[in-house]
Amino acid sequence: MYVLICLLTYPHSTVTIPGGAAYCLAYILMAGVPSQRFSTDRSHKINHVSVEEPLQALISWITSQLQSSSSSSLSLVTPTLTTIMGCPEARSRFANSGGIGYLARHLRNGAKGGKSNATVQQLYELTFCIWALTYECNGSYTIRATFARDHAVHSLVDLVSSAPREKVVRVALSALRTLAQCTVETAPGPSAKKEVTGSTFLNEMIGCGLMKYIDQMRERQWTDPDIVDDLDVLHKLIHENFKEMSTWDVYLAEVQSGSLEWGFLHSEKFFKENATKFEGPDGDFFVVKVSLCCMYVSLAFS
Numbered sequence: 688m689y690v691l692i693c694l695l696t697y698p699h700s701t702v703t704i705p706g707g708a709a710y711c712l713a714y715i716l717m718a719g720v721p722s723q724r725f726s727t728d729r730s731h732k733i734n735h736v737s738v739e740e741p742l743q744a745l746i747s748w749i750t751s752q753l754q755s756s757s758s759s760s761l762s763l764v765t766p767t768l769t770t771i772m773g774c775p776e777a778r779s780r781f782a783n784s785g786g787i788g789y790l791a792r793h794l795r796n797g798a799k800g801g802k803s804n805a806t807v808q809q810l811y812e813l814t815f816c817i818w819a820l821t822y823e824c825n826g827s828y829t830i831r832a833t834f835a836r837d838h839a840v841h842s843l844v845d846l847v848s849s850a851p852r853e854k855v856v857r858v859a860l861s862a863l864r865t866l867a868q869c870t871v872e873t874a875p876g877p878s879a880k881k882e883v884t885g886s887t888f889l890n891e892m893i894g895c896g897l898m899k900y901i902d903q904m905r906e907r908q909w910t911d912p913d914i915v916d917d918l919d920v921l922h923k924l925i926h927e928n929f930k931e932m933s934t935w936d937v938y939l940a941e942v943q944s945g946s947l948e949w950g951f952l953h954s955e956k957f958f959k960e961n962a963t964k965f966e967g968p969d970g971d972f973f974v975v976k977v978s979l980c981c982m983y984v985s986l987a988f989s
Contacts (some may be wrong), residue, residue, distance in 0.1 A: 743780060747784065789816050847900055
C-alpha cells in the first residue's frame with residue numbers, strides 16, 4: 688500500500704503509473720471499509736482504522752488533481768473517483784474535502800462550450816460522481832449545505848440545457864431529482880443555521896430556468912425510460928414549488944443562482960412593488976449588488 692501511495696507522485700509525463708497506482712489502491716482500500724465488507728456474523732465489528740489515513744491521502748490527491756482544468760488530469764483521476772464513489776465513507780470524506788465544488792466547477796466549464804477540455808465521457812463520469820454524492824444529503828446537513836454553497840444545481844442545469852449526450856442528461860436529471868427530494872428528518876441542521884431542504888434546491892432550479900427546460904424536454908421522444916420518469920417527477924415538484932413562490936421569491940432565486948435573464952419579472956410594475964425589498968433586511972442592498980455582478984458577468988461573456 689505504501690508503494691502505491693508513493694507512485695501517485697511518480698515524476699513521469701505519462702498518467703499510466705500514478706493513475707494505475709491510484710486505481711489499484713482504491714480497490715485495496717475499499718476492501719477494508721465497513722460498508723464494503725460483508726460478514727455472516729453481524730455482531731462482528733470491522734476495524735478499519737488502518738485504511739482511514741491512506742483513504743484520506745488518496746482523496747487529497749484526487750482533489751489536488753481536480754484543481755486543474757486539463758483533460759489529462761481528469762483522465763488521471765476519474766477511474767479512481769468513480770470507483771470510490773460506491774463507498775459512503777469515501778463520499779463523505781470527498782465532500783468534506785471540497786470535492787463537490789471541484790466537480791461542480793468542471794461540469795459548469797464543460798457545459799455550453801465552456802473553457803473545460805473535458806470529453807463527453809469525462810463529463811459523464813463527473814456527473815455520475817455528483818449523482819452518487821447526492822445520496823449523502825439526507826444524512827448530512829453539511830453536505831446539503833455544501834451542495835447549496837457550491838452551486839452544484841446550476842452546473843447540473845447547465846448540463847441538462849446543453850444536452851451533450853443522452854447518458855449525461857440522464858445522470859444529471861437523476862442527481863437533480865435526488866436533490867429535489869432530499870429531506871432533513873434524519874440529519875437536521877443546527878438551530879442557528881438556515882435549513883437546507885429539497886425546497887431550497889427546487890428554488891435554485893427555478894432560478895436557473897430548469898422549469899422551462901423540463902417543459903421543453905417532456906415534448907421530446909426519449910429512448911431511456913429513466914429520463915422520462917425523472918422529467919415527470921421534476922416537472923411535478925418544480926411546478927408545485929413554483930406555485931408557492933411569490934414573484935419576489937422567483938426573482939431572488941434567479942439572483943442567487945446567477946442566472947438573471949430578461950423576462951416577465953423584470954417589469955416596471957415589479958420593481959415598483961418590490962422597491963423596498965431591494966434594501967434587504969440589513970439595509971445592505973445585497974440583492975442589488977449581486978444583481979449588478981450578474982449583469983456585468985453576462986455582458987463580459989456576451
